[in-house]
Amino acid sequence: MAAARRPRIAITGIGAVSGYGAGVETLWRGLLSGVSAIREITRFDPGRHRTRSASEVPAEAVPPPPFRGASLAGGVALAALAEALAGAGLPAGFAGREAGVYFGCSTGGTFETERFHEELTGGGGRPRLHWLVSHQTSGPGDAVARACGATGPVTTISSACASATLALGGALDDLATGAVDVAVTGGADALCELTFAGFNSLRAVDPVACRPFRAGREGMTIGEGAAILILEREEDARRRGARPLARLLGAGASCDAHHMTAPDPSGQGIRRAIEATLADAGVPPGRIDFVNAHGTGTPLNDAAEAAALAMVFGERLARLPVTSTKGAIGHFLGSAGAVEAVATVLCLGARLVHPTPGGGEVDPAGPVDLVLGAPRPLPAGAVALSTNFAFGGSNGAVVLAGVAEEEG
Amino acid sequence: MSAPVLVTGLGWIGPHGVGAGELSAALAAGRPQLAEVDRGGGLHRPAGARLAGLVPADRLAAEVPAALARRMSYPSRLAVAATRAALADAGLVEKEPGFATTAIVMATAYGPVRITEQLLDAILRQGPEQASPSLFTESVASAPASQMALFCRALGPNLTLTQRKAGPLLALAEGARLIARGLADRVLVGAVDELTPLLHALLDRFRFLARPGAAGGEAARPFDRRRAGAIATEGAAVAVLESPAAAAARGARVRARLLGAWGAFDPSAPPLGWGREPARLAAAARRGLARYGLAPDAVDRVVASASGSPGGDRLEAGLLRALFAGGPPPVLAPKGTLGEFGGGLLAAAVLAAGGDASWPTAGFGEPDPDLAVVPHDGAPLRAPRLVLASAVAAAGGAAWAVLSPP
Numbered sequence: 001m002a003a004a005r006r007p008r009i010a011i012t013g014i015g016a017v018s019g020y021g022a023g024v025e026t027l028w029r030g031l032l033s034g035v036s037a038i039r040e041i042t043r044f045d046p047g048r049h050r051t052r053s054a055s056e057v058p059a060e061a062v063p064p065p066p067f068r069g070a071s072l073a074g075g076v077a078l079a080a081l082a083e084a085l086a087g088a089g090l091p092a093g094f095a096g097r098e099a100g101v102y103f104g105c106s107t108g109g110t111f112e113t114e115r116f117h118e119e120l121t122g123g124g125g126r127p128r129l130h131w132l133v134s135h136q137t138s139g140p141g142d143a144v145a146r147a148c149g150a151t152g153p154v155t156t157i158s159s160a161c162a163s164a165t166l167a168l169g170g171a172l173d174d175l176a177t178g179a180v181d182v183a184v185t186g187g188a189d190a191l192c193e194l195t196f197a198g199f200n201s202l203r204a205v206d207p208v209a210c211r212p213f214r215a216g217r218e219g220m221t222i223g224e225g226a227a228i229l230i231l232e233r234e235e236d237a238r239r240r241g242a243r244p245l246a247r248l249l250g251a252g253a254s255c256d257a258h259h260m261t262a263p264d265p266s267g268q269g270i271r272r273a274i275e276a277t278l279a280d281a282g283v284p285p286g287r288i289d290f291v292n293a294h295g296t297g298t299p300l301n302d303a304a305e306a307a308a309l310a311m312v313f314g315e316r317l318a319r320l321p322v323t324s325t326k327g328a329i330g331h332f333l334g335s336a337g338a339v340e341a342v343a344t345v346l347c348l349g350a351r352l353v354h355p356t357p358g359g360g361e362v363d364p365a366g367p368v369d370l371v372l373g374a375p376r377p378l379p380a381g382a383v384a385l386s387t388n389f390a391f392g393g394s395n396g397a398v399v400l401a402g403v404a405e406e407e408g
Numbered sequence: 409m410s411a412p413v414l415v416t417g418l419g420w421i422g423p424h425g426v427g428a429g430e431l432s433a434a435l436a437a438g439r440p441q442l443a444e445v446d447r448g449g450g451l452h453r454p455a456g457a458r459l460a461g462l463v464p465a466d467r468l469a470a471e472v473p474a475a476l477a478r479r480m481s482y483p484s485r486l487a488v489a490a491t492r493a494a495l496a497d498a499g500l501v502e503k504e505p506g507f508a509t510t511a512i513v514m515a516t517a518y519g520p521v522r523i524t525e526q527l528l529d530a531i532l533r534q535g536p537e538q539a540s541p542s543l544f545t546e547s548v549a550s551a552p553a554s555q556m557a558l559f560c561r562a563l564g565p566n567l568t569l570t571q572r573k574a575g576p577l578l579a580l581a582e583g584a585r586l587i588a589r590g591l592a593d594r595v596l597v598g599a600v601d602e603l604t605p606l607l608h609a610l611l612d613r614f615r616f617l618a619r620p621g622a623a624g625g626e627a628a629r630p631f632d633r634r635r636a637g638a639i640a641t642e643g644a645a646v647a648v649l650e651s652p653a654a655a656a657a658r659g660a661r662v663r664a665r666l667l668g669a670w671g672a673f674d675p676s677a678p679p680l681g682w683g684r685e686p687a688r689l690a691a692a693a694r695r696g697l698a699r700y701g702l703a704p705d706a707v708d709r710v711v712a713s714a715s716g717s718p719g720g721d722r723l724e725a726g727l728l729r730a731l732f733a734g735g736p737p738p739v740l741a742p743k744g745t746l747g748e749f750g751g752g753l754l755a756a757a758v759l760a761a762g763g764d765a766s767w768p769t770a771g772f773g774e775p776d777p778d779l780a781v782v783p784h785d786g787a788p789l790r791a792p793r794l795v796l797a798s799a800v801a802a803a804g805g806a807a808w809a810v811l812s813p814p
Binding site for chain 1: 451479511512516517518519524525527528529531532533535536537539540541544545546547548549550551553554555557558561562563564565566567568569570571572578581582585588589591610613614670671672673674675677679680688692695699803804805807
């Protein structure tokens with residue numbers, strides 16, 4: 001359904017668990033500080049790996065497993081869900097309203113599967129099966145659906161790093177067409193050795209901390225955590241007295257079909273995803289007030305993204321604020337689109353674009369107006385673009401808008 | 409979904425062979441194609457499952473020769489083989505200009521298992537520096553969908569769903585959605601899963617599989633009183649969805665019309681078990697039909713996901729009884745022949761809507777009075793007007809699709 005005929009879709013609740021700790025207030029304080037949550041890994045021995053840093057959820061913010069076999073990813077997803085539902089003022093079960101879950105996840109219970117594999121190959125007897133109960137990437141989304149009593153469609157997208165962004169498109173459409181009344185959307189992923197070693201094998205990890213869009217950047221930093229957004233038709237939300245935090249205006253996607261890991265260096269695939277998103281939202285490029293970029297900090301990705309942004313925004317890119325939440329909390333992989341949507345909602349609500357941590361000058365070969373040091377002010381009712389791209393060239397983007405105070 | 413989309417091609421690779429023709433023949437014959445699984449890892453139950461539906465290596469190699477298969481995981485090769493078959497069935501040639509607006513939506517239950525096993529072994533036992541970058545690239549669930557896009561240079565949205573047995577029908581819903589939203593005018597929708605000895609052993613230990621010592625022996629027996637579990641199967645299925653305008657523009661042959669697809673969830677289901685509320689799922693199925701202007705009594709054929717699972721078949725039978733007040737129309741249960749692989753259900757539903765829909769139910773012999781659903785016995789049936797494909801998954805997911813003849 002095109003934006004012109006689509007009912008307004010409001011975001012009425014958000015929740016997050018990140019490297020800064022539990023809760024969106026904690027996330028926002030961390031983002032505003034300009035100090036990243038990237039540290040030496042404690043979850044496993046980083047000494048065996050080429051690099052040693054990640055953005056881990058602090059131990060005190062990891063909730064106890066809700067059941068035997070629950071994954072860490074599922075646990076933080078449930079914590080984020082509880083916060084988002086409370087913020088939205090919605091009870092579990094949604095008082096009879098039809099709710100769907102639209103989730104993104106890349107690693108599922110891989111961290112726990114590694115424990116199984118250690119027992120399987122360690123010669124210490126038969127491995128315990130409970131490690132595998134939450135192995136599948138649908139596990140965190142299913143756990144969220146079970147906890148909130150969703151009875152509508154429940155879908156987990158596992159399209160690597162674009163997963164949660166792509167999931168937002170399904171949520172938007174099912175609300176617009178009336179298939180559901182409430183969309184619980186988000187993502188969760190946990191740090192694991194497979195992913196950490198895998199990205200290191202690609203030489204795609206910065207040895208210290210990622211430096212999105214900087215000259216001399218050396219790669220990404222892996223993060224972990226969960227984020228949930230509660231979406232409703234704005235008319236329904238206002239009828240029950242809820243005030244929208246922001247609006248989801250549109251979503252779009254494309255595929256590079258170029259290479260299994262490297263983005264199309266021309267940026268054309270990313271450009272098509274962004275243009276599809278802007279068209280879906282009914283928003284011209286000139287109306288975008290800032291970009292929360294995919295911005296991983298890998299040399300190839302940031303260059304392709306800068307090229308795409310230049311094609312979409314032209315000369316205006318030189319004064320269009322760009323930030324990368326990944327610079328602060330690392331790359332959440334399949335759930336990146338969720339936590340970056342939450343960060344974008346926080347920016348729109350506070351009318352501030354958070355800065356991008358990481359040292360060095362902005363890359364003159366792919367220049368963007370990167371928000372550095374201090375937050376950058378935004379106008380009331382600002383409009384933002386948030387992007388995420390994945391292995392295999394799957395590109396996703398969403399457009400979010402703030403709600404001006406006079407709108408209530 | 410505002411208007412029906414058209415199914416203009418179907419590709420499949422599985423234990424019985426390659427292509428819609430061989431799939432149709434296999435379903436008509438009602439003979440499972442099973443192979444012994446390597447139990448040398450020692451993780452299977454001593455009296456546990458031994459059989460599975462495995463893709464013949466020579467058939468896959470013929471479809472995806474070595475030069476094309478380079479750097480592809482096994483599930484990526486399966487997906488590309490099914491894609492080739494689907495494009496040929498649709499009269500399409502890869503990389504033609506129409507793929508600029510072609511999207512891909514694939515479902516997988518387990519993702520690339522073999523490569524994940526290899527990577528874990530390398531990283532945890534030999535050290536992280538042993539991780540292979542090419543293996544890691546193929547270890548993500550979306551690798552087959554990405555390889556499909558590279559194969560035919562499909563530039564539209566590229567999504568992979570991981571919602572267990574419900575995934576393939578949810579992929580149909582997502583594909584139709586992309587066309588309705590104008591984000592694509594053609595979508596390759598399908599499912600892919602591989603089966604390794606370790607995965608087979610784990611499914612056996614979790615007691616999902618039929619076993620030799622069970623009353624009905626080691627066979628998939630959908631809705632049968634003696635059912636004791638599924639037969640795990642690997643393969644890939646790909647359907648070509650097109651907008652009516654896109655199909656008309658190239659004069660495409662139409663296999664079926666997809667009228668709608670949707671999902672639901674039963675939150676009473678535990679993480680590895682079956683839900684307990686078939687009436688709730690039936691209500692969701694009824695609401696979905698109503699959204700497309702349909703009522704249950706318009707459905708004259710059901711393609712069920714029953715695979716011989718004691719709990720799963722019970723849940724699906726309860727759902728069908730609750731949905732069809734006067735008893736369900738003829739129920740086809742293709743997993744008796746094809747085994748437990750969601751892509752088989754998707755492909756069978758397309759064939760059923762095209763009129764090829766009188767298959768016997770392999771493995772069925774004794775009705776279960778508790779289920780009160782007797783699947784079709786293979787007697788000739790007249791072509792259906794409206795086919796309901798039903799998928800009920802462990803952990804709570806469910807999905808449906810309604811298809812009609814061209």
